[in-house]
Amino acid sequence: MKNLRPGGEGVFDAEVEGTANLPYTVHVDTVHVRQSHCDCPHAAGTKRICKHMVATVFTAYPQQVDAFKWEVEQEELAFQREEEAHRAELVRYVNSLKKDELREALLAALIELEERQDRWW
Ligand SMILES: [Zn+2]
Structure with missing residues (x-):
């Protein structure tokens, strides 16, 4: 997890290490979950939730x-x-x-x- 940045109420941007050489760019919106996106192969261009989004949320809310x-x-x-x-x-x-x-x-x-x-x- 690199560079976690809060972007408003329940919104976070981050770069998350993946299997690719470059980290994936993750945007998580915990209020409007379907607005979340990540450019990994699993989630790119879809409304799918991926492990990079989950990792971002757990990093943003460690007490959770x-x-x-x-x-x-x-x-x-x-x-x-x-x-x-x-x-x-x-x-x-x-x-x-x-x-x-x-x-x-x-x-x-x-x-x-x-x-x-x-x-x-
Ligand atoms: Zn992803």
Whole structure:
């Protein structure tokens, strides 16, 4: 990212390094998003949003990156907690079974596993 320049309310111009030798010229308008443009092959002459625009916005609003990361982390933590809760439920269920019930459940699980392997692999 070179030369980030604010150009009014929610508007930024920048030069962003790309795969080409010359940096791409990026104009981002966060209020009128479709007014944004970049001269990279993906976005030039189109209304497409490209990674250079995204990089420009994240550079202009670094606190948004932190907020976004925090949200992703919260999602991951919630998923982990759900998995742990489910695993604990399984452990409780298995511990609640009597020996012959365990044998039956294990056999059923093994048969199902074999059938799945035949089906999918
Ligand atoms: Zn671009």
